Amino acid sequence: MFNPFVYKRPNNLEQVFTLLDQNEDVKIIAGGTDLLVKLREADRSPELLVDIKDLEKLKGIKKNKNEIKIGALTTITEIKESKLIKDEFDALYQAASQFGCYEIRNRATIGGNVVHASPGAEFGVVLFALNAEVEVVGKRDVKRMPIKEFLYDVGSVKLNNELLKSIIIKNKPDLKSSYHRISRVKGMDLALVNAALVKDDKAQYTSYFGAVARTPYNNNKVDELLSQSNLNKALFVKIQKIVDESISPRATSLRASPEYKKKMVVSLLKKCLRDIGEIGDDIDG
Numbered sequence: 204m205f206n207p208f209v210y211k212r213p214n215n216l217e218q219v220f221t222l223l224d225q226n227e228d229v230k231i232i233a234g235g236t237d238l239l240v241k242l243r244e245a246d247r248s249p250e251l252l253v254d255i256k257d258l259e260k261l262k263g264i265k266k267n268k269n270e271i272k273i274g275a276l277t278t279i280t281e282i283k284e285s286k287l288i289k290d291e292f293d294a295l296y297q298a299a300s301q302f303g304c305y306e307i308r309n310r311a312t313i314g315g316n317v318v319h320a321s322p323g324a325e326f327g328v329v330l331f332a333l334n335a336e337v338e339v340v341g342k343r344d345v346k347r348m349p350i351k352e353f354l355y356d357v358g359s360v361k362l363n364n365e366l367l368k369s370i371i372i373k374n375k376p377d378l379k380s381s382y383h384r385i386s387r388v389k390g391m392d393l394a395l396v397n398a399a400l401v402k403d404d405k406a407q408y409t410s411y412f413g414a415v416a417r418t419p420y421n422n423n424k425v426d427e428l429l430s431q432s433n434l435n436k437a438l439f440v441k442i443q444k445i446v447d448e449s450i451s452p453r454a455t456s457l458r459a460s461p462e463y464k465k466k467m468v469v470s471l472l473k474k475c476l477r478d479i480g481e482i483g484d485d486i487d488g
């Protein structure tokens with residue numbers, strides 16, 4: 204049973220930080236699609252629930268000369284429907300398209316997805332592969348850090364009475380990217396394994412895989428091989444060997460065995476490469 208709690212919906216950051224200062228047992232809620240499930244599972248309510256949906260400063264997708272800024276409160280539907288995202292960051296568009304179902308996409312926010320920091324979350328791998336940064340706002344200042352520093356463990360991000368304000372991705376000319384996932388139930392399940400691949404204008408690849416480690420997983424050797432070799436069948440045998448030897452997915456996962464996940468890593472990598480036109484159908488898997 205949920206205990207009675209107080210619900211506040213401030214419309215500016217000052218009020219949020221005052222509430223955070225004055226109360227010990229507070230939870231921030233954005234779309235609520237992770238938080239409410241978590242509270243129900245824990246069978247408890249915080250004393251105070253602070254709904255941040257009215258904070259205009261955390262909304263919108265904006266582009267300037269050097270970068271694109273996605274407000275933490277941007278919903279998955281807004282990302283899916285953004286022409287800017289679709290034109291420039293295919294992987295983000297694909298992640299938003301494969302995410303949950305219509306109703307969940309309308310409520311869930313990209314900020315909530317990052318802060319919840321689930322190993323198989325849609326946006327973790329994509330934002331790591333794009334080398335994104337985050338803006339964190341506190342009572343006194345706004346600081347910026349790489350997402351790889353911000354999201355450092357399962358369910359753990361660097362926030363201390365602060366809010367995630369936005370996600371920033373550098374504009375790069377001729378960047379190609381792709382995202383794919385495998386899940387048991389289309390749309391209503393987290394990924395069993397997911398993968399994001401980026402190829403920059405210097406033909407350097409960056410790949411990240413989710414749900415195979417505590418945070419999005421990258422192996423430099425795989426990226427180097429992709430960047431320096433012919434993308435043929437023999438190369439993928441080598442990559443599979445590296446993956447088999449270097450990744451140790453949890454053996455206790457109820458979703459899939461470690462062996463299956465390792466095979467799927469390479470299969471999804473090929474799917475991403477096919478997407479961006481780097482390999483054809485002659486390379487199977």
Ligand SMILES: Cc1cc2nc3c(=O)[nH]c(=O)nc-3n(C[C@H](O)[C@H](O)[C@H](O)COP(=O)(O)OP(=O)(O)OC[C@H]3O[C@@H](n4cnc5c(N)ncnc54)[C@H](O)[C@@H]3O)c2cc1C
Nearest residue numbers: 231233234235236237238303311312315316318324325367
């Ligand atoms: C049916 C269903 C299907 C789902 N499918 C998917 C899926 O396909 N892929 C996927 O990745 N996830 C999925 N999810 C999980 C969830 O929808 C996402 O992780 C979502 O993006 C969370 O965003 P939210 O706005 O709802 O976060 P909330 O639940 O509101 O918050 C999540 C956490 O982040 C904190 N928080 C939120 N915003 C901020 C902020 N700006 N600053 C500081 N802290 C913040 C909250 O305090 C809370 O701890 C699904 C969930 C359900 C119920």
